[in-house]
Amino acid sequence: MKSDMFQTFDSPTSPEQGPPRLAALRALMASEGWDALLIPRADRFQGEYVAPRDDRLAWLTGFTGSAGFALVTADHALVFVDGRYRVQVRAQVAPEFTPMDWPAQTHVAWLAEAFPAGAVLAYDPWLHTMEEIGRLTRDLPSITFRPVANPIDRIWPDQPAPPSASIFAHPLEFAGESHADKRNRLGRELAAKGEAASLITLPDSVAWLFNIRGADIPRNPIAHAMALLRADGTAVLLTDPGKCAEVADHLGPDIAVRPESDLAQVLADTSGPVRIDPQSTPQAVADMLAAAGIPARHSMDPCRLPKACKNAGELSGMRDAHLRDAVAMCRFLAWFEGASTTGLSEIDLVTRLEGFRRDTNMLREISFDTIAGAGPNGALPHYRVTRETNRRLEDGALIVLDSGGQYPDGTTDITRTLVVGDAGAEEKRAFTLVLKGMIAISRARFPRGVAGSHLDALARYPLWLAGMDYDHGTGHGVGAYLCVHEGPQRLARGGDVALQPGMILSNEPGYYREGAFGIRIENLIAVQPAAPLPGGDSRDMLDFETLTWVPIDRHLIDPALLSQDERDWIDSYHATCRDKLGPLLPEDCGAWFAAATEKL
Template sequence: MSSHRQRLGALRTELARENLNGFFVPLTDEHMSEYVGAYACRLEWLTGFAGSAGSAVVLQSLAAIFVDGRYTIQVKEQVDPELWDYKSLPADDPVEWAIANLKAGDRIGYDPWLASIGWEKQARRRLEDHKISLVAVSNNSIDQVWSDRPLPSQAPVFIQPEHLAGKTSEQKRQEVASWLEKRQADTLVLTALDSIAWLFNMRGSDVTCTPVALAFAFTHKDGSADLFIDPVKVDDTFKKAMGDSVRFHDQAVFPEALKQLSGKSVVIDPERTVAAIASLLREGGAHLFSDRDPVVLMKAIKNHTEIEGHRQAQLWDAVALAKFFCWLSDAALEGDVTELSAAEKLLGFRQESGHLVDLSFETISAAAAHSAIPHYRVTEVSNLPLKKGEIYLVDSGGQYPNGTTDVTRTVIIGTPTAEMKQRFTLVLKGHIALATAVFPAGTSGGQLDSFARQYLWQAGVDYAHGTGHGVGSFLSVHEGPQRISPSGGAFAGSNEVLRAGMILSNEPGYYKSGAYGIRIENLLLTKPVEVAGAEKPCLGFETLNFTPIDRNLIEVSLLSESEIDWLNQYHHEVYQKLLPFLSIQEAEWLKAMTAPLEG
């Protein structure tokens, strides 16, 4: 951690040179991405914290790092408490902390390419109320002292072919053009990497676990587009596939191009656009309109081709998981499996398909008390062995050319306690309730969230995360705008109406701190449902994953007849779908794991 002491000292020296009393350090990039490339991992470089969400504030004599409850253990393992105060989100607010530790007349810096429009506006107002200046730096202060900072990836882009995408890029751009026409606007500025990837049928490898390429784009009301991307990433084959209506530019000229939209009616998404872009557009004289990036909803509603691709990807993934759990059933009892070795073994089984491009997120491989941490990340330091009488939870997924997977299973090594079985069964009942839900068109994810929690609530317990998130098609494993989660608060998207074609996760859980955790996750396809006598269109779900649910953790007496029927039918489908791809030993294991329950 001594290197982090030196880095913090170097940053403070740089801030003093810039006449700044402090600096805000978010964990994001100029696209407001959830996962970022190595060049943008400024928070990790400065602090040592390698989680996927957090921020920091550096002052001349104090520094604080802010993480939510998912990372309270990890931050203490990775960040030196002599250098940094640990702060918990959302209870502690970075701007409020800065105000409390600065004085009138002080100046605190921020990078406008890493700050959302909304954050910049409210932070400036709150700081100025205390006569503290928020100062936009032209060059990120961390970058000035990060001597060996990696360059942004120059990996080549590749085409997502029409037989996997279901539509050409031209067709998609015409849909955006129609959207602009209805709003009497000239141009949409696209900044979200997954929106750009989907619109141009373009994929890349610039961000770990998410197959996107670093780029910006303008798309216009005539269906043409300007793509701003490092020229070394694009070959003639890709340019030809885009056609004459897509103009290519070096990403380096993007800031100047924004200023050239003078007099145009330009739409920006305030949630996905950094403050620097809005500032440059205003400087150039564009007429700005705020609206949600229309591609967000377009890509969330999967077309027939994308849905079929998902089904194939889920099958490949389910075969790998069956092979893994069969192996684990023997290996874990022998006592030589750890969290890290289990994750590596699962990766190997996924790679055996020959179709895996990448993981869709870093595998959560969690034994015993670690399973009670919903977003646990195993390291060499934290690595635990799997032991008899303890729970093992694995939340994982893959990126395949035709779909993105995400699945969680909780299994018992040996024999469970009565409490484990009771809690697991309550989670399972909630999972089934959501999987079998039928609801009128116009229903939001927030309205369905309690379906999955009701049985836990009756027992006086709950879980502190959302029940479901959207999933992309060979794109982001966390895709908006839809969610199944409590309405309002930290769960953006819970008020989004669910539409046929949307894919969401179904992942209720239970976590007993310091003891064990439980989560059962499948992916659901939203689809129309025929209801006799219905007075309005109705929707329901189709389960896409096919991985056995651990029968050893089920207290059958707590299940209703209909719940037993659902599980038996689900396991019958699992058996039928996976059997042709398994060895004799694996088939025997699968037969036992999917044997019918009797009430």
């Protein structure tokens, strides 16, 4: 199933729309007797990316980042964002909204100081997890929490319709395991723990479990769906039955398809205990179970770790997808090196790169809106170019180009920083420090039990020595023809899940100087058992397999800042690029490719 939904460049919101919408919301809050309202980015599936119908935070505030939330009272409208979006939020919201630097500034601290005992805080229980509501009610015992039907939906006159894309089967050759085997294996784990069933609310977990894919969320091949997996391996798929016409035979007799509206009845018909994951299950589901008297067990979604640890079929598909994607990237880079940049803009780069990916004839869709930030726009880590922000390329400017593709056998995500003409000494220094951190992660070797939080500092250390840093994690998990951002694995200060073989992560340190330039270098890497070393003991160690094979711009490297081991790594990386990609590239890339992969 190919999609025609490629990137567009219209601004999804504008600041002037926010104040009248905020006024309408406050009028509704006053009529209902609510003192405050929480508006998260999340939908009822708690995903990072949401369908247009569920993009309530952007509709109200104008802020379009992938993480954040708002707190609205009669006198304040606070928009909480982390370091990735501090510059972006100021450009996107009207003065009536106050950006808050989360987590340094928290809504809990603000409410505790500003709100009297008994004040009413309204929230939609479908849009907040059990863990979140439990934490809020514990930390704010004097505030009255009131679950309500979503108020934004009541004042959004032209709210888009729910997505209704067809669900299709994910081939066994790419899934690597049949859905019957997955269901039975996980069902036995539930039975061993005395659990009758598990309610799975994350759509990418549902997609992985049943070997299905969909198109309800832009850029992510998933369907809006939940599932009840029973200990005997049978299951209920909760989604619009009209989406499932193509997969009836694929699902088979052990999977019943029911509409989402039947969820309460499906739970009531289950004897329990039912496993639910407090980190991803909406509070509304916990309320349903309690109302039905069904005992709940709190534990991780049973699909999350198996989904994260890719099997041999999934890893093979990801390797193939990355080689295909690397050819498209190299064609783009060869074009960029030879093109006259006079008159070119960020939009030109985005459309040209997407064109090369389309030329593979395997692209289903891009894996996220391409980030092409030139000059000061590159200092916005999650910048998305629009017709209003589109910047012409200027001599000496750095360009952060972060992009990826969704292919039937895998998902890609790659960032390369480019330069128009010659870079300045300061830009080269910063680039090389970022590169040193990226190499450190690539070369890391570590014992089992080490988590992403333990490795994150390796990427930052060269920058820290120079008094520099970046305000995002070093790496996120990546799915296999699934979501480009996948948990629970990550390379970040909060990444507390032990890394295991088969997990795929991004390796993307960066540096951003507001108003001037940005830098990021990103490869995808897979955790694998490490080969024994001469003279070592028998300790069970892990390291990383590199999946991304695209030259790193040598124009930006200051070799004097690299150790010999780091220079050897770069030369070895480029030699492997030659071996893997040389036979696949068209002739018109030859001269550029030979120069791009020369030894330092």
